[in-house]
Amino acid sequence: SDGSIRLHQMTSEYPLMQWNDSTNGQPIIALQWALTRPAVFFVLDASSNIYIWDLLENDLLPVAKQTIASENVVTMALLGEPEKTNGLLGIVLAKESGEIDIQYVKKKWALP
Numbered sequence: 001s002d003g004s005i006r007l008h009q010m011t012s013e014y015p016l017m018q019w020n021d022s023t024n025g026q027p028i029i030a031l032q033w034a035l036t037r038p039a040v041f042f043v044l045d046a047s048s049n050i051y052i053w054d055l056l057e058n059d060l061l062p063v064a065k066q067t068i069a070s071e072n073v074v075t076m077a078l079l080g081e082p083e084k085t086n087g088l089l090g091i092v093l094a095k096e097s098g099e100i101d102i103q104y105v106k107k108k109w110a111l112p
Contacts, residue, residue, distance in 0.1 A: 035080040072096040087111040
């Protein structure tokens, strides 16, 4: 609820990494790992901002932020085929009106 993210190892109650206030205090609505690149995850906050984290590039801050200004995004999901190495990774955004928007992610965050 405060925008903090913790990365845990299954065998420990203590986080390996913790990022406090990663969304400037906005609650996190959804977080999902990239299906095609294990070091990348996406975060959606309550202000319809999408943060892209690539832990191989920077493990302190997100590498990109995109604001969806047109309408409130209520949830997101990622689509892709992990067994394929073509680097296609999509992000599905569900908006408050019921509209669904699909955007493709840049290959640098999608390639294995």
